[in-house]
Amino acid sequence: MRRAAYAIMLAFGIFLLVMPISVPVFHTSADFSVFNTNWNGASKFGKLxxxxxxxxxxxxxxxxxxxxxxxxVLLILGPDMRYSPLEVGEVKNFLNNGGTLVLIDDFGTGNDILEGLNLSARFLGITPIDVFYSKNYNFPEVVRILDxxxxxxxxxxxxNVPSAIIGANGSIYTSKVxxxxxNQRELPVMSEVKYGKGKIILFADPSVFINDMFDENEPFxxxxxxxxxxxxxYIDEAHHSNFNPYAVGTLVIRRSLDRVKAFYVVLAVAVTAILVESGLALKGVGKILELILGKIFKEEEKSLDEVIEKLKKEGYDESILRKMIKEIETGKKLGG
Structure with missing residues (x-):
């Protein structure tokens, strides 16, 4: 009977190691969200x-x-909801403590943060026109990457319909035309600004990182x-106005047997069997119960003086009591 119990324990332990895990899968339709697997999402970027x-x-x-x-690193990609003063304060402290802010925006609300941090750098908010482009002028090509x-x-x-950065030097620029x-001039597309103990990386086109543009821009x-x-x-999903995650199913993860963990399962069952069969487990439980009961029921020992004092209060003669105790201690009989 006990062998069957040990076998069941062993089998159950191994089962826990290899049983598949079901994980819910979430998606959203929000632009630039790493949970969005559609063309306008950034799930491929998120995977990297x-x-x-x-x-x-x-x-x-x-x-x-x-x-x-x-x-x-706090990464903000294409925000379209405003940032409160409290949030800007959190970003400021985050940077002062050595954090990095990666702000990727074009026409969104990224300037709220830059203004709140009292920086001169801003996203331009309009699309510059370049003579070097891919499909049409909405898709300018950039080759001047200084870093x-x-x-x-x-x-x-x-x-892809980019903005540009003003008020800061750049590490990536548009063409000079x-x-x-x-005005006709080169403009930064990416800039880096020191702030406190941290730094801010600005990039003026979140669409570079969407799934639809991923294959063309994957090396970058x-x-x-x-x-x-x-x-x-830390990826900011809170400032996407239509961020509405929904479950689309479950992902089943199948696991192979980990030999090290399996060894520990076998060892645990073996130790349990030894303790039970040898009676050590029962003795151990008995000792624990004995200690607990001893603590509960053990009476405090009283001195002879305390006993005599108590009997004295009940009407006994103290001298007789002490004589009785003395004779008991010396082995004499009463009246001897």
Missing amino acids: LYEESRVVPVITSYNSFDLSERKG PQLGIGVDKLIL TVVGN IRNFVRYLNADTV
Whole structure:
């Protein structure tokens, strides 16, 4: 009977190690969301981030998330909801503590943060026109990538209705014949600004990172992810106005047997069997119960003086009591 019980314990332990795990799968239709697998989502970009870093989605306000107390990279991609002063304060403290802000925007609400941080850098908010483009002028091609780490294996970077950055130097520029209004000049598409103990990376086209543009820009996107060099990336999903995650099913993860864990399961069952069969387990339980009961029921020992004092109060003669005790101690008989 006991052998059957041990066999069941062993089988159950192994089963827990190899049983499949069902994980719910969520999607959203929000633009630029890493949970969106459609053309306008950034799920492929999110997958690259996950391969290089620990990814934590932020789906609540920064002050509720306690951003200022965290370390790592805050990545904001295509925000379209305003940032409160409290949230900007959290970003400021996050940067002062050594964090990195990656703000990728064009016509959204990213300037709320830059203004709140009292920076001169801004997203231009309009689309510059360049004579070098891919499909049409909405898809300008950028080849001037000054940072060698970002330019590895990149012949060109194709933008998609981009903005530009003003008030800061850049590491990636449009061509020198780019037209903005009545002016013709090169404009930064990517800039990096020091802030406190941290830094801010600005990029003026979130569409570069969407699934529809991924194949064309994959070498650059991979370089960009490595450039971040982050242990933890906090991805802002809270400032996508139509972020509406919904479950579309479950992902079943099948696991192979881990030999080390299986060994520990066998060892645990073997130790249990030895303890039970040898009676050590029962003795151990008995000792524990004995200690517990002893603590509960053990009476405090009283001194002879305390006993005599108690009997004295009940009317006994103290001298007679002490004489009786003395004779008991010396082995004499009463009256001897």
